Amino acid sequence: MSPPDFDAALQLRIADLQARYADCLDRERYEAWPEFFTADCVYRIVSAENHERGLPLAVIDCDSRAMLEDRVMALREANIYEAQRYRHILSTTLVTGREADAVSAETAYLVMRIMRDGATMPFSLGRYLDRVVEEAGELRFARKLVVFDSRRIDTLLAIPL
Amino acid sequence: MLDPADAAQLSARPNAREWPEGGNARIPYRVYMDPEIHAAEQRLIFQGPTWQYLCLADEVPAPGDYKTTFAGEVPVIVTRSEDGELNAFENRCVHKGSLVCLRDSGNAKILTCVYHNWNYGLKGELRSVAFQRGVKGRGGMAEGFRVEDHRLRPMRVAELAGLVFGTFSEATPELESFMGPEIVARLRRVLNRPLRILGHHSQYLNNNWKLYVENVKDTYHAGLLHLFFATFKLNRLASEGGVVISESGGNHASYSRRRTIHANAEYDQARLRASRNDIRLADPSLLDSTDEFGDGINVQILTVFPGFVLQQVENSIAVRQVLPKGLAETELNWTVLGFADDDEAMTRRRLKQANLIGPAGYISMEDGAVGNFIQRAAVGAGDRTTIIEMGGYGHASDETRTTEASVRGFWQAWRGFMGL
Numbered sequence: 001m002s003p004p005d006f007d008a009a010l011q012l013r014i015a016d017l018q019a020r021y022a023d024c025l026d027r028e029r030y031e032a033w034p035e036f037f038t039a040d041c042v043y044r045i046v047s048a049e050n051h052e053r054g055l056p057l058a059v060i061d062c063d064s065r066a067m068l069e070d071r072v073m074a075l076r077e078a079n080i081y082e083a084q085r086y087r088h089i090l091s092t093t094l095v096t097g098r099e100a101d102a103v104s105a106e107t108a109y110l111v112m113r114i115m116r117d118g119a120t121m122p123f124s125l126g127r128y129l130d131r132v133v134e135e136a137g138e139l140r141f142a143r144k145l146v147v148f149d150s151r152r153i154d155t156l157l158a159i160p161l
Numbered sequence: 162m163l164d165p166a167d168a169a170q171l172s173a174r175p176n177a178r179e180w181p182e183g184g185n186a187r188i189p190y191r192v193y194m195d196p197e198i199h200a201a202e203q204r205l206i207f208q209g210p211t212w213q214y215l216c217l218a219d220e221v222p223a224p225g226d227y228k229t230t231f232a233g234e235v236p237v238i239v240t241r242s243e244d245g246e247l248n249a250f251e252n253r254c255v256h257k258g259s260l261v262c263l264r265d266s267g268n269a270k271i272l273t274c275v276y277h278n279w280n281y282g283l284k285g286e287l288r289s290v291a292f293q294r295g296v297k298g299r300g301g302m303a304e305g306f307r308v309e310d311h312r313l314r315p316m317r318v319a320e321l322a323g324l325v326f327g328t329f330s331e332a333t334p335e336l337e338s339f340m341g342p343e344i345v346a347r348l349r350r351v352l353n354r355p356l357r358i359l360g361h362h363s364q365y366l367n368n369n370w371k372l373y374v375e376n377v378k379d380t381y382h383a384g385l386l387h388l389f390f391a392t393f394k395l396n397r398l399a400s401e402g403g404v405v406i407s408e409s410g411g412n413h414a415s416y417s418r419r420r421t422i423h424a425n426a427e428y429d430q431a432r433l434r435a436s437r438n439d440i441r442l443a444d445p446s447l448l449d450s451t452d453e454f455g456d457g458i459n460v461q462i463l464t465v466f467p468g469f470v471l472q473q474v475e476n477s478i479a480v481r482q483v484l485p486k487g488l489a490e491t492e493l494n495w496t497v498l499g500f501a502d503d504d505e506a507m508t509r510r511r512l513k514q515a516n517l518i519g520p521a522g523y524i525s526m527e528d529g530a531v532g533n534f535i536q537r538a539a540v541g542a543g544d545r546t547t548i549i550e551m552g553g554y555g556h557a558s559d560e561t562r563t564t565e566a567s568v569r570g571f572w573q574a575w576r577g578f579m580g581l
Contacts, residue, residue, distance in 0.1 A: 050360040057360020066444035078392035153520035156529035
């Protein structure tokens with residue numbers, strides 16, 4: 001049963017944001033990826049193990065949209081890795097909190113990694129812990145915490161989750 | 162410590178084919194491909210007279226604390242016993258060989274094998290056997306069985322600057338002699354006060370463990386494979402630095418000083434991949450480093466044979482444990498560190514600079530893939546060899562990083578232990 005304050009329109013807007021976010025990465029439109037975030041956003045990829053033990057280390061740890069832009073520039077121009085892309089499978093988004101100016105939401109994800117020869121593996125499994133705000137009519141992530149359960153990272157992580 | 166049967170088995174040499182001409186400058190690809198060599202490494206190196214990095218002392222701070230880890234492929238338990246001592250032993254019940262500890266870490270007074278409830282003390286000694294005297298006068302262990310005669314196979318343990326190492330062999334020299342004084346000094350340069358664990362990464366490499374260790378020791382590749390600094394105009398191979406190699410060859414420390422960078426024509430010629438001139442960091446706070454050790458060295462990479470790495474990249478400090486997982490797979494366990502006296506700004510600086518290292522590190526992610534490129538390419542190479550001649554044929558310390566001396570040092574040590 002839905003809680004009494006269930007807001008179907010809000011639920012749909014957040015789910016739509018998640019779907020567009022995943023689609024952006026899966027279509028390899030990495031240059032557009034930072035636009036999903038606020039200028040002073042926090043984006044961190046952390047293992048469930050570190051997260052649960054209160055250890056602050058992240059695999060990727062950004063505290064500005066400019067840092068996300070640097071990630072994209074590095075993965076396009078500097079870092080060397082074999083051609084690969086992702087396919088995100090997302091769960092239904094659960095809205096977990098509402099404040100005057102922000103919404104908290106959780107969405108589970110499975111990212112399959114497809115290598116250039118077609119070899120496909122479950123690369124990362126986890127959940128997004130998001131704080132979403134509205135800026136000029138657009139929903140953006142003020143915080144996106146990617147908590148991955150799958151602990152081991154196979155080979156390398158170049159493309160964001 | 163070793164019974165004679167173990168000793169004979171552990172010292173059996175692999176079928177020694179003739180090493181190709183060229184000594185440590187020519188490595189036959191079969192060392193990465195041959196299951197017999199892999200099995201021999203487990204006996205002669207990982208259970209032989211070398212020190213294995215096991216964990217940090219801070220991971221087992223209190224009496225009763227334990228942590229499971231590995232020495233090569235052998236599962237190991239590290240404990241802190243009631244007397245405050247560190248202990249390490251094989252995680253294999255003496256009865257039927259089951260894993261005794263099934264958790265990553267915990268605190269216990271007694272370690273109990275779940276299979277038949279055999280109990281061990283924190284020093285690995287067998288304390289009791291379920292139904293040793295049988296039930297109602299029937300069954301029970303044979304007459305001559307004494308719990309005092311049995312224990313989990315122990316390791317010698319040594320602690321240095323908060324790091325815990327273990328060895329299964331009584332022949333291993335003391336840890337500091339094994340490392341060599343110049344390496345111990347470089348290690349203490351970084352790990353000079355109480356630590357704080359910031360977190361862990363686990364990275365899985367689809368290549369033989371030696372390909373990763375060679376990569377860490379290879380000071381030649383740094384500016385050529387890792388283009389992050391060059392692309393963003395942040396560093397040059399020509400910056401001042403060098404490599405220190407222990408007498409055994411197996412341990413090394415390479416270092417560089419960023420503040421002496423200057424543009425260099427040889428370097429630009431060597432760069433085959435075009436780079437754009439207009440690329441700069443949009444958020445340069447990533448590299449807001451401090452010269453925390455006061456000597457201008459901004460990168461120091463240190464290894465201890467066979468599988469320990471200590472890294473200082475700017476203010477990002479980490480230890481890496483290289484664990485073979487079969488012939489062609491390797492787990493790389495990173496423990497990222499700060500110091501107990503770091504303030505909030507310093508901790509934030511270290512966490513931000515951790516973007517440089519680890520599985521997604523700007524200057525380390527390539528190292529996760531390049532070993533696999535070799536593992537796949539060299540399938541048919543057999544007794545053909547690599548060419549490791551940069552800087553000549555020896556493995557002496559040098560005041561340049563454009564050398565493969567420390568890679569040759571690794572092979573010097575490896576061949577010694579393997580008898581190849």
